[in-house]
Amino acid sequence: MNLSKKQAVFENEVLTRFELFNSLFMTLPFYQVKHTGTLLPFFTSHCERGVAAKLDPEAIIESFFGQYEQYVREADRIDLLFRIIQYIERQVVLFDAVEDAAFKKTGRSDEAGLLDSVFTQTENNKELRHKLVSKLRDFSLRLVLTAHPTQFYPGPVLAIITDLTEALKKNDINNIHLLLQQLGKTPFMMKSKPTPVDEAISLAWFLEKVFYPVASAIQSKIDDEFDLPADENRQLVELGFWPGGDRDGNPNVTVESTKRVALLLRTILFRCYYRDFRILKRRITFKGVEKYMDILQDRFYENSFNPSETPENEKAVITHNLKEIKRVLRDYHDGLFVELVDDLLRKVKTFGCFFATLDIRQDSSVIRQTHAYIREKYADKTGIVGDFEQLDETAKQRAFTFKSCDLPYEEDAHPLVADTLSVIRLIKDIQRSGGERAAQRFIISNCQQASDILELMELFLWSGWQTESLCIDFVPLFETVDDLTRAANVMEALYTHPHYKAHLAQRGNKQTIMLGFSDSTKDGGYLMANWSIYKAKVELTAMARQYDVDLVFFDGRGGPPARGGGKTQRFYASMGKEIANDHIQLTIQGQTISSQYGSWDTAYYNIEQLLHAGLTSHIGQKDGDTLSAEKKKLIDDMAHISHEQFLSLRHNPLFLKYLEKFSPLKFLSQINISSRPVKRNSDKELRLEDLRAISFVTAWSQLKQNIPGFFGVGSALQWAEKQGKWEQVKELYETSGMFKTIVDNCMMSMSKSNFDLTSYIQADETFGDFWVKMRDEYERTKSYVLKLSGSKVLMENYPVERESIAIREKIVLPLLIIQHYAIRQLQTNKLSEKDQEVFSKLVTRTVYGVVNAGRNLA
Structure with a gap:
């Protein structure tokens, strides 16, 4: 699918449908929704004009209220801002659901080959086929779900997104209308901070609803391709789990919570087994299987609904009885429904009695x-x-x-x-x-x-x-x-x-x-x-x-490129001969879990991408993936130039002060999304070394500056050009998948930046020069990465993602204006204690929508 066609499909399947259902949302029979939805387009346009004119947040907000004072009484202004936040939060959910529903149609799946392309590539080549089978014996992919605090959707909202996505796939208008009404009335805020066990329960939803069926389906695809028995294959996809086990810097994780999470994972897994077993039991009603079915019924039911505090490992018992059922079906019943037994056998082999490694x-x-x-x-x-x-x-x-x-x-x-x-x-x-x-x-x-x-x-x-x-x-x-x-x-x-x-x-x-x-x-x-x-x-x-x-x-790896995210699979596809790549293991963090693994379609696609990357790097490495000494020297020199630039910024005495003054950094601890403190040594004065990377990156993303995702790259490329090494850098970009991915991910970070939003800071006596330094490096980096990639706009080669980012940035612009307005009001020292609390809530509420819309910002 060419780039223009991809864009056309995206506009048709996502943008048009989003506008349609957003209009439906505006007509909901709730006064607050309808009134807010009527004013929001005017507010959004007003914010866009204000940012383009480089106005500060107070000027933008106050001029809007002055222009529309006949629609908003002065006493209702703050209330309207809260309602705008609530409305936009739900717009983001709707956009997520529409985009996920159109996932298969928007052309993403042909950006890189999936497993079928690997199978086709080796089908008529015995040597390659043998090499692939050999690789599969040793290869594994482990995805580890972490408890890092950027999963902002509470459980009920995740369920609505799932149901809404399915309804949108089917164009079930009645159900869509009902779900939008449910969305309008469902709170997005948690009243108290979750415990580590709460976090485990939240993430276990993905294990149960997504990873359990998807991992099995992918394993089945591999087994079928190579005609491997379900009970003898080697496990390809493994799962890991950090909630309840990751106690680094989190005093709320205790031995009791670790024990409870281990038991929780086991119980949820057995309920998955029990649901599958009930389907199997409805079909396998033949003679000779009764005693095996009775044993399994007892094991699955008791472990699901009457779990022991000190359970035994039941895997051997379950596997033995499933194999006996399979034997009876083959010997006496023509193998009828044996595929159902194979499916459950495959899952028991994959997940055992633990679901995910804690x-x-x-x-x-x-x-x-x-x-x-x-x-x-x-x-x-x-x-x-x-x-x-x-x-x-x-x-x-x-x-x-x-x-x-x-x-x-x-x-x-x-x-x-x-x-x-x-x-x-x-x-x-x-x-x-x-x-x-x-x-x-x-x-x-x-x-x-x-x-x-x-x-x-x-x-x-x-x-x-x-x-x-x-x-x-x-x-x-x-x-x-x-x-x-x-x-x-x-x-x-x-x-x-x-x-x-x-x-x-x-x-x-x-x-x-x-x-x-x-x-x-x-x-x-x-x-x-x-x-x-x-x-x-x-x-x-x-x-x-x-x-x-x-x-x-x-x-x-985290969600954004600044924490190792972005096009992760491309890193693994480009590992040269000098790097061990027989196993891929990575963390899946924060909102990346819901954005990339939140549905069957997206999870299957992203897992296949990673498997494809690991397998192709073994059977078909590109010459450029193993760097020559000369290319290593070039990257090393550029990295040191970039490092010097970053350190000059980081060691500036204004660095942390800037973040504290203009970003919502100090408000992150007030958000009830995590059991983990925002920083280590939380009782001491803020130091950069104590600040958690998630909080650090989140603060920059809320400013729409994304410094950790690009700063210094432009200076490094400029240095290379001045040294007469530009042609070498271009060759490096064209031949090294690793270097190309670094640059492309940098462009993704920059696509989510908007220095116009904070351009008013350049007039600040204290921080003006500091802001200009960051803006200049942004412009320098943008100029050089476009030149290097031969592009006219950032992410030109990824039109669907570029368009998605642009729409999401447009949706949340009003949130950012409200956030920066509230932060500046709090710094006036003219607010009453009650107003301070109100404006603090405005700040924290906006963080949710901005991070959720970005999908990999924190």
Whole structure:
């Protein structure tokens, strides 16, 4: 489908239908909806003209009320602003639903090949076919749902979006009308912050409604293509889960919440099994299967509706009885309905008795604190003597004794110490009830040295685990630019440590390493972050190959390009020979979960994209994907120029002050979307290093400046041109999928920027020059990326996405004007306490709609 045809289809299937159903929404029999809907087009046009004229938010808002004073009494002005926010929130939901309903028609699926293209490519080529089958034996994709606080839709609204999308697909006008009425009356705000268990319940909705059927359907497609038995295939799509397990910087995650989430996942899974079993039971009514069906009925029902606090692993029992039913059907009933049994068998093999692997994560500082507590309390039993803390890193690695013993903590232990030791013991119980894969990974964030991993390994041995049965993968997380630089040396120290080497051999010589994008972007800027991660992957792969280790990269990617998101699959498709790519593992965060995996169609498409990327990078790597030394040097030089530019901005004393003054940063903690604090050390003064990357990126996106997604790129490209290296950069863009994706994702960030919105700041005595510096880098970057890509407009080669972004930005412009107006009113210090509360609510309410509309802004 050519670009112009794609645009035409999008306008027809999305824009026209959105306008049609938005008109229907305006006619709902609620006065507030109708009155607000009548005024909103005038308000939107007024905001657009005001921004184009570079007016400040007060001038825009006050001139609107002056122009339409006959329609809005002065006493009702703030109320109207709240109603505009509520109306636009629902417009965003409607646009989401219309766009998702048209997903198959808008031409996105032909942007890159799916699995069918891989199968076709290898169909008549035996060598390639063999290579693909071999790859499938080793390859896996793991999607890990995280609890990061950018999932702004409450459960009831998600359900409405799902139902509305299905009604729109069928053009069921009556149902659409009813759902729009429901949407008009359903609250979008949560009255209190969710607990980690609440977050788990919210995300489990996606496991149950989307991932459960989609993962099975994709596995079935692979099995059918290669004629693999459903009960003997290797699992291709795996799921991971962080709510309830990720305690890094979140004191609300406790051992009790971890236990409850593990049980919750198991119970929800068995209810999925029970629903499928009821269908199977209605069809398989033949002789010879009764006793097997009775056993399954009992197992599925009891685990669904009368779950035990200490359940047993039922996978073997379920699998055995399903296989026996399958045998009876084949031997005595002509294989009738055997495909239903295969479907359930496939799901049991995929999800076992746990649904998704519950990852445990904690910061290295807490691990050190916990190790010190046990070491000092039980000096006579641990065998570690002397002042351990004063030892250098090499001496620490030699000092570990790795004695297996059972050393409990006492009431005087710090809460974080008690939680760490308790969850180490709990993991054994979770594995007992769900199997090893139920909880097999402990991730150490801020990992800086090999002893961080070794201390955690020793804590397991001090908590009742035995060396020979330590079925845990210890996963270091490297994130800052400095940590990424040291990562290979840290891993070499582990690979050569006798006890860790023995443990790794016991785990099949497979090592998972997590690389985080969010903090590296905050730390080093967009280009340096991406390049640092790429270099780290090359170095870590070389180190793993040297020691014959099967390396798995687990990428901590967020929603926007500034946190590693964007066209994620293109990164995996462009990994050259120097980077291990046998397994793809990545986090799915925030509103990316609902936007990319919120429906069957979108989830199937995005999972296929990732699988396609992983498989094609193996069977058909492009020459340009493995960078030459010359190209590496070019990117490295540009990354350092970009880094210098970003640091000059970040180290400016106005940097954080600017964010605090003009963005809703300090209001994010008032939003009831997450159990996790906005920043670490929440009781202390704000420091950049404590500020969570999500809050950092969200603040910039609300300003429509998206600094972490582009700043420094223009300066780097300008440097290359001045050095006479422009033709080399162009060749790099045309031949390296990795570099092209970095640039294309940068353009996506810039497409969601609008410096006109804040142009009034350039007149500010304190911050004017600071704003101009950012605006100039934006214009420089825009000029150079357009020149590099041969485009006239940003994202020219992605017309559907470009058009979608433009419409969404138009929808939320009034929210941004209201937000900035409210922030400036709060800074006048002229408001009463009551008015301060009102304007604070205006700010927080606008954040929801802006982030939801952006789909990958936070």
